Amino acid sequence: MSPQSRRRFLRQSSLVLPALGLGMHRQSFADFATGETIAWKNARILTAKSAPIDQGTLVVQGASILAVGDVDAVEIPANAKVIDATGKWIMPGLVCTHSHIGGMGAADGSAPIQPGVRILDSLNVRNSGFKRALAGGLTTLNIMPGSGHLISGQTVYCKLRYAGKGPSTIDELLIRDADGAGLGGLKMANGTNSIGESPFPGSRGKSAFLVREQYIKAREYHAKVVAAKDDPDKLPPRDLHLEALVEAMQWKRIVHHHTHRHDDIITVLRLAQEFNLRVVLHHVSEGWKVAKEIAAAKVPCSVIVIDSPGGKLEARDMTFRNGRILDEAGVRVAFHTDDWITDSRVFTRSAALAVRAGMNRDRAIEGLTIAGAEMLGLENRIGSLTPGKDADFAILSGDPLSVYTRVLETWVEGQKAFDLSDPEDAIFAEGGTGAGSDLDPFLCCYAQPWQMGGKQ
């Protein structure tokens, strides 16, 4: 096979993959409905939905939560295995709305807008980043392409199903809808990261123009599809890029939008309104400057917490107070790791530093769990310890907002996927020789001198 034809083959086969993937590894709740029943007693439980329970019981049946509440109020089924969790804390599995682990790489350097490209097709399920994330208590990730494009492709929502011998393919990690289709959003960016040499835009005005032009095309494309009424002779040629944009306008895909500067944030709100996008603002370094406007637009924010401001002009006014100011203005706030920018193993630290700067403790815990779940549209399945939801949770040695607290165990859908007392897992929590990552993320197209790497 010539290189050209091989490339074509790869391209075509990647287009066919979704059809093959359907239902291949469906993780049906029914598989576990008859599974083991386990009850943790006497733990301090943060449900992320109601007030913390000082001495509580969590009952898990199979892959789901059966009951949660005060020890006196929860009846433990007779067949349950009972674990005394005195002194330990249990919280929902952490949800990271913005992660780059898994050796990801979606859109390449050929164009600034590539919504048809899926990150799914680039992920390495054996990358140690997944294990590190579990060591931090994470159970759900939105894995995203980088911010070097205006539209860098389709994101993927993953459950860290690493219990037992672990997954063989990335498909086993997908969170699927009722029809078995893997769920994910659309990654967009504005500001300096996606500005560059032609064909990338050279300015903010050009950036917004290019995006608007594509969404207008997508609208026209969709109108043609609707008008064709399934008549193959009238249907326009299938366009995967435009299809993804149509899905975004239909709210089938949440738009996860990288943005830092206050004016860039407002530009996102403007575009979201024009094209009826369901958007989550990501990073939002200067969100605190336009908190009222974000609140009025009812757009949630997934905030990054970085140890110092700067690194680029648009992050110079980044502050630990961002979470508090946005929350107090009425904006829904979640946190994210942006792993490898920050380390998934210390994800709780992001919430803790927001609390350091005055954010309400309970809201900060929500920012690690249920608020993130809402921003992925998965709040009915994950994000809080609520009967009927997936049994995704972390068992900790103490308060998640303390530096001294360790994640002892991470459970995903009723199965233990991380155990600090197991040396094979502990190495991913501590690091050391053998804990290395297989691949670094492919972060395409930064044109600026601060391009990641050892030197400038």
Next chain:
Amino acid sequence: MRSHARFWFSAAILMIVCLNAPAMAGDVIAVKGKRIHTVSGRIIENGVVVCVDGKIAAIGDSATVVIPEGAQVHEAEVVLPGLIDVRTCVGLSGLLNASQDSDQIEGSSPLQPELRAIDAYNGKDELVEYLRGYGVTTIHTGHAPGELISGQTLIAKTHGNTIEAALIVDGRAVCSTLAETAKKTGKASPGTRGKQVAMLRQLLIEASEYRTKLAKKPVGRETKLEGADAKPSGSEAKPERSDAKPEPQRNLKLEAMAAVLDGKKALLITADRAQDIANALRLADEFKISLWLDSAAEAHELIPEIKKAQVPILLHPTMARASGERENLTFRSAAILKENGIPFAIQGGYESYVPKARVILFEAAIAAAHGLSRDAAIEAITLSPAKILGIADRVGSIEVGKDADLALYDGDPLEYTTHCTGVVIDGRSYPGEPH
């Protein structure tokens, strides 16, 4: 009328001077702490530190130490010695990470030991103030990793209107990097690890020969080695024009390396892979130089060798990214070094993107959560760096006679949700972190 105006003008100048003067003669600060970590000695419960003229004048139980009348009094739950970042590039590698504030690396040549940090340091970069807000009062900063030899470092306080006012030591170390990041591609050198070490050896040998040549020279010309005592300016006679045979030309590159050979400057070698650490140890042994291992992510693989070489480690930030040549680093690095009695301090390090500067308080905290005792974690960002840097006579612990550098906290300084409530440097107080 004119003399009247002159009086008011003078008075105004005097007022401005008084308002802006650093704490000097007569200024007294007293810091009351529920828990004072002297680090060099015991922890004092309910104690007080009295600072006079920028130095620590008294320390002890609040029942016994008398606070002088008129002293500015601060209170804190916990008081630490001002924190010392043993290796950072703050002040050279600026907040904006743009060309106008990035002076940490100069790519025109792989060997530039002659580049002085003092000529590049911007003490007014916002990151300096930012670090100070968390209790960092002294930084060992300078040229970044990324070239075989990128330049020199300096030690400064995190205040002062000019670098001269902030300076503790100029030209403390020469920075070298043994890593992939210091390799060149194509026909440029160094292109391999073997070539990296060969170039360093060649340079050190040239410096040694230069030193010998200089030693044979008649005195009286401005050819003193850097670091040697300089005569007061003006007292030196201008060199006469003479038709005597030409003396060896002054060579700033070799001068800097000769200072390394003389032990007047340390050679700071950034190396993460065990292989590169071993190269650094071999080089230090051959030339009998004072080596500081910088970053050293795989130090845990070479404990006996490092112990034998008695080399201190400017340890990588605990939360440094475990990728590339640091893929085998561990949160337990500090604990492992402590268990093995290897001197180390935890660094903020160099960051090319975000966070643009790391806060050593945060890095020490994570080490404390992974096997290092809390007291050892505090020592790793106070007295331990002071000893390694050779400035423990001035900073690093709370002792009478040392510089009045203190960091004040409203709880366990290592805890995520504690705040730094104030900072004292040379007896002058500054606000803590914004919150």
